[in-house]
Structure formats: C-alpha cells, structure tokens
Amino acid sequence: MFVASSVRARLRGLLGRNRFEGVLMLAPCCDVHTVGMRFAVDVAFVGQDGTVLASRRNLAPGRRMAVKGAACVLERQASDGGSWFCPGDRVVIGIGREEEDEGVSCVQG
Numbered sequence: 001m002f003v004a005s006s007v008r009a010r011l012r013g014l015l016g017r018n019r020f021e022g023v024l025m026l027a028p029c030c031d032v033h034t035v036g037m038r039f040a041v042d043v044a045f046v047g048q049d050g051t052v053l054a055s056r057r058n059l060a061p062g063r064r065m066a067v068k069g070a071a072c073v074l075e076r077q078a079s080d081g082g083s084w085f086c087p088g089d090r091v092v093i094g095i096g097r098e099e100e101d102e103g104v105s106c107v108q109g
Contacts, residue, residue: 001025001093013075014041020077025093027072037061040078044085045070052089 003025004010010026015036026032032043044055045067054067058078074085085091 003027014039014077023074023076025072025074029073030068030070031064031066032059032073032075033064034059034061035064041075042078042084044074044089044091046072046074046091050091052085052087052091054087055085055089057084 001023004013005027010029013026013032014020014024016038018038020039030045032041034041038061040058040060042055042057043059043065045053045065047053047069048071053070054065056065059065074091076084
C-alpha cells in the first residue's frame with residue numbers, strides 16, 4: 001500500500017501513470033476525480049472508524065466521486081478479477097515495524 005498524505009501527493013494521485021500495481025491510500029480525502037487519468041480505477045471511501053462507506057469499480061477517466069464523511073480513499077487500477085471492498089466492510093491498517101537490516105518500512109493492510 002502506498003500513502004498520499006500531502007496536498008501535492010493527493011492532488012497527483014495516480015495521474016500520469018500508465019499503470020499502477022497495488023493500492024493507493026489518499027488521506028485525508030473524501031472526493032476523487034479521474035480527469036486526465038489513463039485508466040479506470042476502483043475506489044473505496046472509508047470513514048473515520050474504518051467502515052467502507054461507498055465503493056465503486058471501474059470509475060472511468062474524466063469522472064468525479066465524493067462521499068460525505070469519508071476520512072480516506074483507497075484506489076487501485078481497475079481490475080476485472082479479484083475482490084474489492086463493499087459498503088459495510090471494515091478496513092484495518094497496521095503500520096509495520098521498520099526492518100533494521102534493510103531499512104525498509106511497510107504498511108500492512
């Protein structure tokens with residue numbers, strides 16, 4: 001999982017990419033757009049308590065979606081296969097500990 005928490009990083013999001021593997025968390029965020037995107041995205045709007053408030057698959061380029069009360073948004077390049085979040089799902093994100101040997105930190109979700 002990748003996290004975009006600065007204003008600049010949230011504004012950029014997945015813009016300018018030809019493809020993206022993984023999930024991007026935009027926080028804080030309650031409104032996303034796909035203007036200028038090169039691919040559709042799957043989005044999930046998550047409330048402060050971790051409950052998925054709304055979810056949409058294949059949000060096409062040139063669209064916008066907002067959900068009042070969302071604390072963050074999870075997005076990925078749209079996928080025809082596999083599971084994605086549904087309203088009512090609970091999201092728990094834990095911060096991994098930094099690996100001393102390799103200096104790598106991870107986010108487990």
